[in-house]
Amino acid sequence: MSQLFSKDNRQILTAPLNGDNPIMIQILGICSALAVTAQLEPAIVMGLSVTVITAFSNVIISIIRKTIPNRIRIIIQLVVVAALVTVVSMVLKAFAYDVSVKLSVYVGLIITNCILMGRLEAFAMMNKPWESFLDGIGNGLGYAWILVVIGAVRELLGSGTLLGYTIIPQGAYDAGYVNNGMMTMPAMALILLGIVIGVHRAVNKDIKS
Amino acid sequence: MEHALSLFVRSIFVDNMIFASFLGMCSYLAVSKNVKTSLGLGIAVTFVLLVTVPVDYLLQTKILAEDGLFGTDLTYLSFILFIAVIAGITQLVEMVVERFSPTLYNALGIFLPLIAVNCAIMGASLFMQQRIQMDPATSSQAISSLGDTFVYALGAGIGWTLAIVALAAIREKMAYADVPKPLQGLGIIFITVGLMAMAFMCFSGLSI
Numbered sequence: 001m002s003q004l005f006s007k008d009n010r011q012i013l014t015a016p017l018n019g020d021n022p023i024m025i026q027i028l029g030i031c032s033a034l035a036v037t038a039q040l041e042p043a044i045v046m047g048l049s050v051t052v053i054t055a056f057s058n059v060i061i062s063i064i065r066k067t068i069p070n071r072i073r074i075i076i077q078l079v080v081v082a083a084l085v086t087v088v089s090m091v092l093k094a095f096a097y098d099v100s101v102k103l104s105v106y107v108g109l110i111i112t113n114c115i116l117m118g119r120l121e122a123f124a125m126m127n128k129p130w131e132s133f134l135d136g137i138g139n140g141l142g143y144a145w146i147l148v149v150i151g152a153v154r155e156l157l158g159s160g161t162l163l164g165y166t167i168i169p170q171g172a173y174d175a176g177y178v179n180n181g182m183m184t185m186p187a188m189a190l191i192l193l194g195i196v197i198g199v200h201r202a203v204n205k206d207i208k209s
Numbered sequence: 210m211e212h213a214l215s216l217f218v219r220s221i222f223v224d225n226m227i228f229a230s231f232l233g234m235c236s237y238l239a240v241s242k243n244v245k246t247s248l249g250l251g252i253a254v255t256f257v258l259l260v261t262v263p264v265d266y267l268l269q270t271k272i273l274a275e276d277g278l279f280g281t282d283l284t285y286l287s288f289i290l291f292i293a294v295i296a297g298i299t300q301l302v303e304m305v306v307e308r309f310s311p312t313l314y315n316a317l318g319i320f321l322p323l324i325a326v327n328c329a330i331m332g333a334s335l336f337m338q339q340r341i342q343m344d345p346a347t348s349s350q351a352i353s354s355l356g357d358t359f360v361y362a363l364g365a366g367i368g369w370t371l372a373i374v375a376l377a378a379i380r381e382k383m384a385y386a387d388v389p390k391p392l393q394g395l396g397i398i399f400i401t402v403g404l405m406a407m408a409f410m411c412f413s414g415l416s417i
Contacts, residue, residue: 027395030234031328075296082289090285105335108288112328114235186229187406194392194399202391 004130013134016142022115023146023193024200029115032106033147034189040163042102043151045092047144049107053084054116055136060084061124062132068125077120078111085110115143150192158183213360215349220364223413224350226329227372228406230336233329237373238398247377248370249313255366257302257324258333261295262362263355265334268294269341284338291334299324333365376402 022028029050036046060080061068068076089107092100100107110116119139124132155161157180160168168177182188226232233254241247268290275282303321307314314321324330337358343351352361379401388397 027238028235030238031231031332034231034234075293078292078296079289082292086285086288089288105332105339108335109232109328109332111288111292112331185407185410186231187403187410189231190399190403190406194396194403197399198389198392198396201396 009131009134012131013138016135016138017145018142019204021142021146021200022118022139023143024197026115026118028118029113029143030193032109032113033143033150034186034193035106036103037147037151037189038154038158038184039102040148040151040155042099043147044144045096045099046103046106047140047147049088049092050110050113050115050143051137051140053081053088053110054119054140055133057081057084057116058119058124058132058136059129061120062127062129065125073125074117077117081116081120082111115139146193146196149196150189153192154183154188158188212345212349212351213357216352216357217360217364218415219349220361221368221371222409223415224365225368225372225409225412226332226365227369227402228409229413230332232332233327233369236323236327237369237376238395241373241377241380243381244374244377247373251366251370251373253302253321253324254327254329254369255363257295257299257330258362258366259359260298260302261330262333262337262365263358264294264298265291266337266341266352266355266358269338287338291331295330295334329365329369333362337361372405375405379405 016022020026023030023033032046032050036042057077057080061077085108088110089100092103092107119135123135127135152162155163156167160166160173160179168179224230227234227237236250240250269284269287270277272278273283273287273290277283299322302324303314306321337352340350340352340361345351345353352358376398380398383397383401392400
């Protein structure tokens with residue numbers, strides 16, 4: 001048991017959360033990170049979906065890595081990912097229909113999310129299944145928490161709610177507070193992500209741009 | 210004809226791939242360092258869009274749809290089929306370009322094969338799949354014929370090219386600007402793209 005969570009393995013799991021974050025450091029998977037964060041709920045669902053898909057595609061590719069011919073590996077990786085995305089998309093449609101409507105095409109676009117292909121190429125093709133699983137979970141969660149932060153800020157400032165519950169008290173509106181409708185627009189997603197990256201680099205000074 | 214024109218203008222400006230739906234962000238940020246390469250990539254993306262979207266449209270309506278070849282609704286296979294078509298066609302385009310225009314091939318380098326995992330291509334096909342269900346009489350976004358898919362793909366590609374060339378031009382100038390240290394590199398680029406997206410928001414009021 002202790003071997004499963006050895007120091008190296010914990011490092012694999014935690015590095016993508018901060019120092020090697022897929023969004024802020026490796027700049028992968030930006031498209032969906034920006035598009036689904038107008039509200040908190042789709043952001044959380046999207047983050048979890050990507051985590052699950054990254055983990056399991058990593059495991060599958062890692063198991064069959066020795067039998068994949070090098071020339072056609074991209075196609076094989078794409079097919080594995082596409083199959084998993086199809087499953088997740090059907091599960092979402094069955095159990096969380098409202099959210100899957102809000103996510104619209106971006107569930108399908110997980111296939112072309114660079115985080116997945118990046119992890120498959122860089123990690124799963126040369127590591128054992130268990131390590132690949134941890135790497136997938138770590139990178140998925142590293143992606144998810146940025147989505148949650150941006151989603152929370154945009155929903156709170158844009159419509160005064162979190163997960164649909166009103167947070168800003170009515171008294172604030174009576175006193176002249178106004179929701180910033182700009183926050184729900186695509187443009188602010190980009191600017192917020194820029195600010196998040198800036199803050200992260202200001203805090204972690206050792207990271208090179 | 211009127212519908213085609215408004216679909217074209219809409220997909221360039223109002224539904225711009227980058228500024229309205231954030232598609233193809235990865236290569237958009239990575240390649241927009243100088244105007245010439247980004248124009249080349251823009252043209253390559255437009256070209257691949259012009260081939261893949263109509264092919265995916267035919268797949269969707271003739272084979273996957275309920276009244277298609279197999280008589281049952283096979284839409285759940287669309288992710289796998291679309292990505293296979295895109296990967297195959299990108300490979301084909303790469304071989305054709307290498308054969309007939311080695312100069313363009315060398316200029317595009319690694320970016321040509323990477324188009325296969327560019328979400329703008331997959332995204333355009335998935336949007337097309339959604340828009341088939343819209344009513345052309347009420348919505349200028351609707352896609353109801355093969356001709357419409359060409360118009361949509363061309364518009365989406367031109368919109369993407371416009372966005373990447375504009376950002377490259379700004380980045381060439383920005384090399385001389387004094388940016389606060391933590392924002393240097395990607396931070397300031399995101400903020401720039403955000404401001405560009407704000408400028409493009411003014412098109413969303415167009416009634417066409």
